[in-house]
Amino acid sequence: xxxxxxxxxxxxxxxxxxxxxxxxxxxxxxxxxxxxxxxxxxxxxxxxxxxxxxxxxxxxxxxxxxxxxxxxxxxxxxxxxxxxxxxxxxxxxxxxxxxxxxxxxxxxxxxxxxxxxxxxxxxxxxxxxxxxxxxxxxxxxxxxxxxxxxxxxxxxxxxxxxxxxxxxxxxxxxxxxxxxxxxxxxxxxxxxxxxxxxxxxxxxxxxxxxxxxxxxxxxx
Amino acid sequence: xxxxxxxxxxxxxxxxxxxxxxxxxxxxxxxxxxxxxxxxxxxxxxxxxxxxxxxxxxxxxxxxxxxxxxxxxxxxxxxxxxxxxxxxxxxxxxxxxxxxxxxxxxxxxxxxxxxxxxxxxxxxxxx
Numbered sequence: 116x117x118x119x120x121x122x123x124x125x126x127x128x129x130x131x132x133x134x135x136x137x138x139x140x141x142x143x144x145x146x147x148x149x150x151x152x153x154x155x156x157x158x159x160x161x162x163x164x165x166x167x168x169x170x171x172x173x174x175x176x177x178x179x180x181x182x183x184x185x186x187x188x189x190x191x192x193x194x195x196x197x198x199x200x201x202x203x204x205x206x207x208x209x210x211x212x213x214x215x216x217x218x219x220x221x222x223x224x225x226x227x228x229x230x231x232x233x234x235x236x237x238x239x240x241x242x243x244x245x246x247x248x249x250x251x252x253x254x255x256x257x258x259x260x261x262x263x264x265x266x267x268x269x270x271x272x273x274x275x276x277x278x279x280x281x282x283x284x285x286x287x288x289x290x291x292x293x294x295x296x297x298x299x300x301x302x303x304x305x306x307x308x309x310x311x312x313x314x315x316x317x318x319x320x321x322x323x324x325x326x327x328x329x330x331x332x333x334x335x
Numbered sequence: 336x337x338x339x340x341x342x343x344x345x346x347x348x349x350x351x352x353x354x355x356x357x358x359x360x361x362x363x364x365x366x367x368x369x370x371x372x373x374x375x376x377x378x379x380x381x382x383x384x385x386x387x388x389x390x391x392x393x394x395x396x397x398x399x400x401x402x403x404x405x406x407x408x409x410x411x412x413x414x415x416x417x418x419x420x421x422x423x424x425x426x427x428x429x430x431x432x433x434x435x436x437x438x439x440x441x442x443x444x445x446x447x448x449x450x451x452x453x454x455x456x457x458x459x460x461x462x
Contacts, residue, residue, distance in 0.1 A: 126347075127347065127348070130346050130347045130348050131346075131348045133346060134346040134348050134349055137346070137392055137419070138419045138439065138440065141392065141418060141419035141420035141421075141439070142419055144420055144422060145419075145420065145421050145422055148422045148423070148424075154422055154423075154424040154425075155422065157392060157420065159345070159392060159393065159394045245419070249440070319348075320348055320351075323348055323351060323352040323355065324348075324351045324352065324355055325355070326355060326358065326359070327355060327356070327358075327359040327443070
């Protein structure tokens with residue numbers, strides 16, 4: 116797409132976006148920790164503007180195994196898709212962790228789809244609402260879908276875009292050491308959304324850096 | 336009494352945001368900045384600092400590892416760990432290092448309360 120170069124992020128915009136994703140994912144980690152009762156460790160966020168097919172590889176290359184993802188579409192001033200992704204082999208363990216480990220295996224299997232959707236919904240909503248609030252915008256979020264496949268299949272389904280279209284990919288790796296669970300939180304946005312996002316990021320930078328008046332002794 | 340604050344965050348925006356709050360609350364204080372733990376230790380070794388404000392999630396050593404290192408170098412250094420990652424384990428590790436945990440985005444009220452406490456502590460230490 117010809118707009119890709121013009122829409123490259125400036126250093127400050129990239130910095131602001133990384134910090135924004137960090138805020139969102141940190142809140143998501145707090146909610147996941149609340150659900151499973153064990154610490155969730157996070158990596159530093161990665162951000163790239165790349166062709167859609169390469170986005171799939173970013174996640175896919177880390178896991179040769181099949182993946183399961185909870186996906187939610189968001190739209191408003193900007194739109195995109197947020198995904199909670201982990202290897203399919205971790206999915207029962209996650210459900211077991213969320214349900215407190217008291218359920219027999221057959222119940223866990225029966226609950227898997229619903230528990231994944233609910234867990235993903237809580238985590239992704241926490242992440243997206245933090246991002247929306249920080250940007251002072253409202254985002255609408257779809258109901259969660261549970262999808263399975265390799266990295267390519269998870270990022271393929273958005274329909275309109277083809278594999279050459281550039282997308283903004285943001286992802287972060289999380290690990291729950293105590294339960295041997297690892298995964299990703301990823302967000303994908305296409306370029307029209309990026310145009311608006313750039314404006315919102317610049318507003319955020321302005322708000323964060325505009326001088327506030329000197330306060331001698333606030334006594335309220 | 337004015338003090339020198341070490342601000343460590345990999346995000347320039349976050350450092351600018353902290354600088355803005357510090358300028359409003361303690362306009363006469365000095366500030367030095369670092370983008371990661373290695374740079375922070377180098378800067379502290381180059382010039383004495385009185386207070387440290389540390390981000391948690393950074394490339395390389397995280398804010399808690401940096402706090403441990405700074406504490407070993409300067410046991411009386413008042414420190415705050417600033418993060419949106421308010422998981423109990425992280426808050427507890429910050430406290431175990433004698434650091435204050437401040438939630439991100441950092442508010443003026445939270446920073447003011449931390450600075451007030453630290454000022455009392457530093458003034459008492461000087462007496």
